């Protein structure tokens with residue numbers, strides 16, 4: 116038996132441009148990063164895994180109608196873009212922006228800065244969240260959205276800082292979590308510091324001098 120000739124494209128190596136891995140020129144965003152917490156590859160692989168799990172779990176529910184993916188603005192957009200492409204079911208997208216009132220511990224007290232355009236009643240909905248820190252904003256948002264009578268309302272969070280929070284204690288609510296990370300401030304892949312760094316393709320920790328620079332204006 117003879118061995119077939121490989122396709123010409125596969126025989127050709129991918130040329131790695133070393134410049135890409137060298138130190139970034141001054142002024143580049145990546146020069147502000149002290150260390151990478153999650154690489155582009157790990158983030159992409161996890162989004163694919165979670166998408167497959169969601170496909171499996173919602174397959175039956177989706178026979179009755181599309182899953183409603185509720186993306187929390189602005190931090191979750193990059194993760195949501197990867198996640199929904201890994202869900203092999205009809206999905207509708209809607210967006211919400213909320214902030215909790217400072218110092219409030221009562222659930223249900225949330226300020227909606229941009230509301231959904233979709234009526235939640237009778238829908239299977241999945242909130243796509245960037246990060247759970249104290250979990251306060253999210254638990255208030257869930258209380259608000261529950262009152263709109265969805266058939267189901269679960270959460271898929273990319274990152275969790277694993278602090279005590281009511282959301283994690285509610286059985287079945289936090290159904291999908293990407294990664295548990297140490298309690299440090301992270302940026303990239305949608306997450307910002309002062310509205311910057313959202314477009315970094317990975318998640319990392321900023322160098323301390325970035326904060327000093329920002330304080331000095």
Ligand code: IMP
Pocket residue numbers: 190215245246247248249250251252253299300301302306307308
């Ligand atoms: P929480 O209500 O304390 O859980 O956090 C609310 C929001 O704060 C999150 O949805 C994020 O937008 C933001 N946040 C919390 N921790 C971080 C971080 O480490 N990096 C960037 N944003 C964060």
